[in-house]
Amino acid sequence: MVHKQSLAQLLDEGRRKIQVTDEELTEAKRRRTLLAASVRRAFPGSTTYFNGSVAHGDANTPLTDVDLGTVLTKKDAEPYGPGKKSALTLMEIARDAIHEDLDDEFPKLTIEVEGRRRAVLVRFGDPVTPGQADFTADVMTAIPHPSGRGLYIPNTKIATQWDRADPITHTRMVLQAIEETKVVFARTVRLLKHWNGTHSKPMCSWNIKALSLNCLDEPMPLINALRVFFTYAADEIGKGPTPDPAGVAGPIPLNMPRPEVHNRLCTARKYIDLAIEHEKNGRPGLAQHALHQVLPELVAKPDATEEEADRLGQAARAGAPATSGLGLVTGVVTPTRTRAWGE
Template identity: 65%
Template sequence: MKQETLRQLLEDARHAIEVTDEELDEARRRRRLLASAMRHAFPGSTIYFNGSVAHGDANTPLTDVDLGAKLSARDAEGYGPGGKDPLPLMERARDAIRTELGEEFPDLTVQVEGRRRAVLVRFGDPVTPGQPDFTADVMTAIPHPSGVGLYIPNMEISDRWDRADPLTHTKLVLRALDDTDRVFARTVRLLKHWNKTHSKPLCSWNIKALALECIKQPMPLIEALETFFTHADEALKDGPTDDPAHVAGPIPLNMSRGDARRRLRTARDYLKLAQEHEDEGRPLSAQWALSRVLPEIVPDADATDEEQERIRAPFSAAAAIGPGLVHGVTSTRAWAP
């Protein structure tokens, strides 16, 4: 079996899951079509992009894209907590999207009913071959009276509006990409795969919010991952993650805090073990440990022979020195396993 370093294994892993240029090009084209429809529906609005495509951390298969329209004061008049709910705005967006995209995408569906926050667009035509579809979440947002952040729809609460700041979120992520020479995005890609294969303890935005707190400069990927897991475990000790824009409420977890922290600590410990094995010249054992954190994209490795050789090594050395030390080494062997 070819023996690779942890660095190369992680490079191979991130390339295995990163979105292709073809997927990105088509997703961005469809996003532009949606942005055009929203500008026609809401003249004077500011279109913003968020989510994995905007943040530069999309993985393959690429299944969705996110965007929103910050409405002008004229279109937003009368809407907000204590005023009108978002439904008429969402319906206006739906009608514009159907009109402008329906001819190119005959199987297009645009859903408002039952949606909590955003208009759901189903293209009926995947971007990644073999996937069932490609979708978009399209938000109709209004300016917050304070001038900081937005009100976005939340049809599941009595006020029908929540405060958020997706524009600042994207700015923070893009700045992190520059500050870390894109290590931030590469780490997030790997973390999203870890999350998906370990019962999804965190939502994608929670991963990024925690990463913003601790990945602030270029560093090797193995170091970035260990830094994240160590920081995330400590950060969640006192409660859920705060909104990096200091506008919305804390970010909820997908499971209990204790269970999420246990998964983070387990990942951290396997990464440390992988590095210990590599430092001690056991690349297959290192690969085995790393594959526990990133299954599927880091191949499993059978380190049995390597570990047996490690155990046998002290005895071979003792035998070479002479029989007088064999007894002492035998007692060491009994303790080592």
């Protein structure tokens, strides 16, 4: 008899393959702490916050970057904001402080300010994941929003030079979701980010998390969480852009035309539904085959001939006609395309 893994086993094995290692995470957080200390020194009285995948608990390996920001005091922020000064001076101050504090430890350190849209880009010249080219950090210089809700963050690509956002609330919401779902939220997002990267990145990671915040709110098996997400996300993207979960920033943009993103979400949902149906009806090989379409690099393509041989053997031992097993499999095992959402 051919042994097949359950969907739960396949997904658990898959998410472990991409989960960031303790060593990567420890070093990334250490460097993030160094950066936070530098910008607090550069802007006395300021506060720092962490965001992005490391702060959100959903980082994958290889780990290539980290995100953080500093929020100036109200007094220091007075000259800056829409209709006032841009963040360029603040970014240059942050750059100089980081160089002063970190150059000795990281001799290949480079920092970019010119042409950066939102944040100072720090290149360490030293990866935290062996085999990677580098490790970087986005360091944002933000100011309080006059309303008390959210921040003004730099946007050098628009006339006002500033955008409204609330990354602090975003991180709080994500961490709360992880707690309420007993880590299912983070594990599902890891898988979804991998799906997104495997299929030409139709969405940014934050869009995935923003949609997940509205549909993943309790513990559940990972295969169910994927079905819930793709069902909800397809419906929501079909209606329009994803709103900011904090209710502060504008809608979250997509990386592709909305009809194309909607099509990819619908196709993924159909394969997840098919995988669940096959497993329910005792066809683990076909269940794995369907799941492989969604996560081709994490779930191996099964050998359908092995399952067919096993099914025929069972049928023969039970005295059933051999063709009953053959007919069941050949009707569904061969899709016309490996990735129906087009690449």
